[in-house]
Amino acid sequence: MMGGGMLLLSHGLVCLVTYALLLPVASSATACLHQSKVAFFSKPEALLSGACGYGSLAIGFNGGRIAAAAPSIYKQGAACGACFQQRFHGMAKKGMGQDILKLGVIDVEYKRIACDYKDKNLVVAVEESSQNPNYLALKFLYQGGQTEIVAVDVAQVGSSNWKFMSRKYGAVWETSRVPNGALQLRFVVTSGFDGKWYWAKNVLPQDWKNGGMYDSGLQITDIAQEPCDQPQPPTWKHHP
Secondary structure, three states, X not given: OOOOEEEEOOOOOOEEEEEEEOOOOOOOOOOOOEEEEEEEEOOHHHHOOOOOOOHHHHHHHHHHOEEEEOHHHHHHHOOOOXXXXXXXXXXXXXXXXXXXXXXOEEEEEEEEEOEOOOOOOOEEEEOOOOEXXXXXXXXXXXXXXXXXXXXXXXXXXXXXXXEEEEEEEOOEEEEOOOOOOOEEEEEEEEEEOEEEEEEEEEEEOOOOOOOOEEEOOOOOOOEEOOOOOOOXXXXXXXXX
């Protein structure tokens, strides 16, 4: 398998996602097959200024297999960190790397798949721009399942006085109405054809720090349903 990442070019460069190549994963009725074009780039550092706000952390996702995606996939940041599977016959063949590079732009098929971070919980990363206790900006790392976070609330631990957070850009959420003390988070993810609340009861300590990473104590495993516009193949077969 080649290093670096893949660039989805169908509607322009805007975000970071993780991807897998030609893994023998069974197709699901919830994952629709799509067509697009990709171009290979050999230096993943080119993605560090992507619109999701992951910065240098992105290179550590999914073994460094990261990609920039089209606006139709980006969804104004909701799909940041999502996992996709894509295939092109030569990608899986040993020694085909240089031939793929010569092609420039190639056609591929891709579909959304569930992210699986094994024993790792969802992590809350506090942005460097935060100012305790007046301004809080954060992003979620290692989001499992096949979902999108669409709403985030914050409250003092033990309180029911929730304050909503706004999506600043990409995967970054912010609020200038920061509750006092240690903080709990609740958020809505897409699940099935609806939404589902998750509650991280004690995530940020009272003295939370800029650049700090905090274990949420939970992981997301839900699968969001995706209605497909056309008939789907029963499985994806691994090329020999």
